[in-house]
Amino acid sequence: MATLTAPQWMAPYQALIKGQINRSQMQAILRQVLWPVMGIAVFLLMWQLAASHIDTSLGKFPGPAAVWEQMGNLVDEHQQARQREAAFHERQEKYIAMRLAQDPDWVPVHRDYTGAPTFFDQIGTSLITVMSGFLLASVIAIPLGIVIGLSSTVHAAMNPLIQLFKPVSPLAWLPLVTMVVSALYTSSDPMVAKSFLNSMFTVTLCCLWPTLLNTAVGVTSVSQDLLNVSRVLRLSALAHVRKIVLPSALPMMFTGLRLSLGIAWMVLIAAEMLAQNPGLGKFVWDEFQNGSSQSLSRIMVAVVVIGLIGFLLDRLMLMLQRALVWDKTSAQR
Amino acid sequence: MKTLLELSNVGMAFDTPKGTFEALREVNLKIAPGEFVSLIGHSGCGKSTVLNIVAGLLQATDGGVILDRHEVNEPGPERAVVFQNHSLLPWLTAFENVELAVKQVFRKSKSKQEMRDWVAHNLELVHMAHAMHKKPEEISGGMKQRVGIARALAMQPQVLLMDEPFGALDALTRAHLQDSLMDIHRQLGTTVIMITHDVDEAVLLSDRIVMMTNGPAATIGEILPVELPRPRDRLALADHPTYNRCRQRVLQFLYEKQRKVAPLPRRDTTPVRRQA
Numbered sequence: 337m338a339t340l341t342a343p344q345w346m347a348p349y350q351a352l353i354k355g356q357i358n359r360s361q362m363q364a365i366l367r368q369v370l371w372p373v374m375g376i377a378v379f380l381l382m383w384q385l386a387a388s389h390i391d392t393s394l395g396k397f398p399g400p401a402a403v404w405e406q407m408g409n410l411v412d413e414h415q416q417a418r419q420r421e422a423a424f425h426e427r428q429e430k431y432i433a434m435r436l437a438q439d440p441d442w443v444p445v446h447r448d449y450t451g452a453p454t455f456f457d458q459i460g461t462s463l464i465t466v467m468s469g470f471l472l473a474s475v476i477a478i479p480l481g482i483v484i485g486l487s488s489t490v491h492a493a494m495n496p497l498i499q500l501f502k503p504v505s506p507l508a509w510l511p512l513v514t515m516v517v518s519a520l521y522t523s524s525d526p527m528v529a530k531s532f533l534n535s536m537f538t539v540t541l542c543c544l545w546p547t548l549l550n551t552a553v554g555v556t557s558v559s560q561d562l563l564n565v566s567r568v569l570r571l572s573a574l575a576h577v578r579k580i581v582l583p584s585a586l587p588m589m590f591t592g593l594r595l596s597l598g599i600a601w602m603v604l605i606a607a608e609m610l611a612q613n614p615g616l617g618k619f620v621w622d623e624f625q626n627g628s629s630q631s632l633s634r635i636m637v638a639v640v641v642i643g644l645i646g647f648l649l650d651r652l653m654l655m656l657q658r659a660l661v662w663d664k665t666s667a668q669r
Numbered sequence: 670m671k672t673l674l675e676l677s678n679v680g681m682a683f684d685t686p687k688g689t690f691e692a693l694r695e696v697n698l699k700i701a702p703g704e705f706v707s708l709i710g711h712s713g714c715g716k717s718t719v720l721n722i723v724a725g726l727l728q729a730t731d732g733g734v735i736l737d738r739h740e741v742n743e744p745g746p747e748r749a750v751v752f753q754n755h756s757l758l759p760w761l762t763a764f765e766n767v768e769l770a771v772k773q774v775f776r777k778s779k780s781k782q783e784m785r786d787w788v789a790h791n792l793e794l795v796h797m798a799h800a801m802h803k804k805p806e807e808i809s810g811g812m813k814q815r816v817g818i819a820r821a822l823a824m825q826p827q828v829l830l831m832d833e834p835f836g837a838l839d840a841l842t843r844a845h846l847q848d849s850l851m852d853i854h855r856q857l858g859t860t861v862i863m864i865t866h867d868v869d870e871a872v873l874l875s876d877r878i879v880m881m882t883n884g885p886a887a888t889i890g891e892i893l894p895v896e897l898p899r900p901r902d903r904l905a906l907a908d909h910p911t912y913n914r915c916r917q918r919v920l921q922f923l924y925e926k927q928r929k930v931a932p933l934p935r936r937d938t939t940p941v942r943r944q945a
Contacts, residue, residue, distance in 0.1 A: 561756035564726055567744040569773045569824075579769060583760045662760030662804075 398633035406633040414454040421449045462615035469539025470600045477547035485555020502545040506603040531613035538607045543600035550592025554585030590657040673702040680731030694886040703858040707871040710881030716864045749821035751831040755813040757805045763816040764801040791823040811842035831863040872915045
């Protein structure tokens with residue numbers, strides 16, 4: 337693995353530019369650049385070949401070129417929508433100014449722009465939802481995991497429940513969450529949309545478990561020597577958790593958090609698709625229902641973007657882990 | 670003789686799934702203030718159990734331990750332990766590891782500056798001043814053990830308990846640390862109980878060597894006073910008749926009287942995690 341420090345990471349490339357490259361540096365460049373690029377190239381080629389042989393009711397399955405084109409279209413559509421929105425606000429301001437000039441007592445009404453959300457709006461919605469659900473899950477799972485890890489009694493009591501609920505698919509939770517949110521969240525002036533809460537709670541219920549279990553295991557496996565140190569020092573219960581247990585369990589906790597975030601992202605797309613809640617999942621579903629000749633390409637764009645965002649979220653967690661966790665070997669990849 | 674620490678009729682029985690295992694029976698020992706006592710015996714004889722009972726990490730099932738007129742019932746910093754595997758918190762620097770102990774013990778009696786000075790002083794005592802801001806993974810095994818000793822000394826314990834402190838170190842490092850320990854013992858007059866496997870180490874460091882019989886139901890077989898003048902020099906002692914006589918006695922005890930004939934106890938029948 338290449339390390340994070342820039343000079344070491346750069347060394348093979350600097351050597352390449354200077355023309356003084358050795359075998360090990362050559363291999364590093366091959367491993368870091370050439371082989372991954374080759375892998376992607378072979379994949380694109382096979383995709384193109386396979387795509388040209390698949391005829392669907394919406395035309396040929398899109399190849400890389402068609403998907404790339406739709407990517408451009410989606411960016412254009414987003415920019416056009418932004419321009420329309422800006423134009424709308426401009427018109428509104430002009431109109432209000434005109435009315436006020438005629439009648440100074442008139443109370444202006446500002447209306448929001450109500451255009452359909454673009455692909456990039458949906459990405460934003462999905463990201464906000466997944467982070468909210470993930471944060472809520474972490475806030476529940478970490479303290480609960482610590483308690484379960486510390487007490488074998490609580491562990492024995494909770495274990496059957498955890499084992500029962502852990503494998504439940506998000507799709508099974510979704511109708512229940514929807515009904516409960518509808519029943520309990522009845523504000524006339526809601527701060528957030530119900531659909532947002534539905535998606536968020538479904539994500540929370542599904543991504544709770546890896547963090548919970550890994551935190552518990554991390555807490556259980558604190559070294560006996562360190563527990564003895566804590567006892568000899570007569571650390572209070574709170575100091576014991578803060579100074580010994582939490583730092584010890586942090587690497588495991590982060591492993592759990594990374595797994596949880598990955599699950600959260602997968603679950604969210606499914607939940608959005610099924611419940612027609614705003615987000616990337618809804619984009620995919622709408623395109624599927626739309627059924628134009630471009631729909632498959634646009635869905636494929638969404639697939640790639642979903643994958644890319646999932647990857648970036650994982651990298652983000654890895655960076656956080658590297659920054660926070662003392663045990664650098666636990667955050668290798 | 671004044672007595673600081675007394676073990677009277679200490680017995681220890683462990684409940685295991687295979688039945689009760691009697692590890693110790695009627696261990697009696699009196700230790701004077703400032704004395705350096707080694708516990709020596711074969712693997713599995715319960716040396717660590719004795720030490721853990723004095724530390725309060727284990728509760729004797731029979732008899733008890735009295736330190737300075739108080740019965741020992743729980744662990745505490747007045748009986749600081751130097752563990753075999755250094756047991757430093759890997760996320761803290763050497764300084765912070767010692768500081769954790771100092772803050773816990775002297776929070777009420779010392780100011781912040783006094784506590785920092787005391788941490789630094791103890792690290793200097795074990796010759797670790799140059800690396801006090803390094804983390805355990807950045808220093809060698811011997812240095813880690815020095816920090817472990819500094820942490821224990823910084824608690825100003827009435828008794829310093831050492832569980833095979835140099836067992837995991839190479840011979841040269843071990844010799845350095847033994848010399849350091851002798852210096853510290855002379856300067857501070859700390860009372861020390863040390864577990865060891867090493868006959869030379871026991872004779873070099875101790876005022877008395879406590880030899881334990883083989884378990885189950887292990888107890889004290891012999892106690893040998895080491896009447897060598899201090900300060901002791903390992904090179905000068907090599908030809909010293911008293912040194913060699915003591916060495917001979919311990920070897921005789923271990924390899925004639927208490928010779929291990931039975932196969933070594935299997936790990937899964939061993940009731941405590943780390944039997945010495």
